[in-house]
Amino acid sequence: MKKTALAVIMGAVVASGCTVRVADMTVGSTKNYNINSAKFVKGKRVTGEDTYPVILFPLGIPNVKTAMDNAIEQDKCAVGLTDVVVSQLNHSFLVGTIGYRIEGDLIIDATQPGCDRRA
Template sequence: MNRILLIISVLLLSGCSQRVIDFTAISSKNIDLSKGADFKRSPARVKGEDRKHIFVIFPTGFPSAKEAMDKAIESVPGAVALLDGVVTTHSWYFPGIYGQNWIEVEGTPLIDPLLLKGGH
């Protein structure tokens, strides 16, 4: 009996994760590519996510890859794009009670030094 309850609990509380796409460069910002030679790669990777909740069976919305990307880019001053990254979807749901869906975007920020100086 305990074994059956354990198996059911694991199945009900398990989550799911799916790698959607790997990318070389991605952005939702307007970028002046003529100044691309001046751009700098950040030494650290960043993550952004857009998370939505499910109450009983009603979702509060649908996660957006654009929102997750914007949060990741905007987390670094002067960043205009992400390089060498990945977009992943995640979810978990306890049937009839609560769950979450979210999209996570991770990459290396590409920084426009002119934006740091207040140029543009």
């Protein structure tokens, strides 16, 4: 009985983790673009992550900029995100992953070369 209880507790500890909402932003970007462009189009909702494995200690340092770049670069015409949610991922206890997740709607700049089809 004690071994079963110990196994259940250890399983819960190893599988535990949490995702914490860090920020909500109306607009966010890591790219340089003309904010006065008159041809912005709202694109699809995307998610970008930057995560690293943990085996006793983290095997890298996650970065919010990398996570946002991963989300924005899903469309070559995108210059930013709107309705942005930034979350910190802490899914580790001795082993697991840590990182950041960025979710938002793409901001498409139709004035960029090859992007006029979206206007």
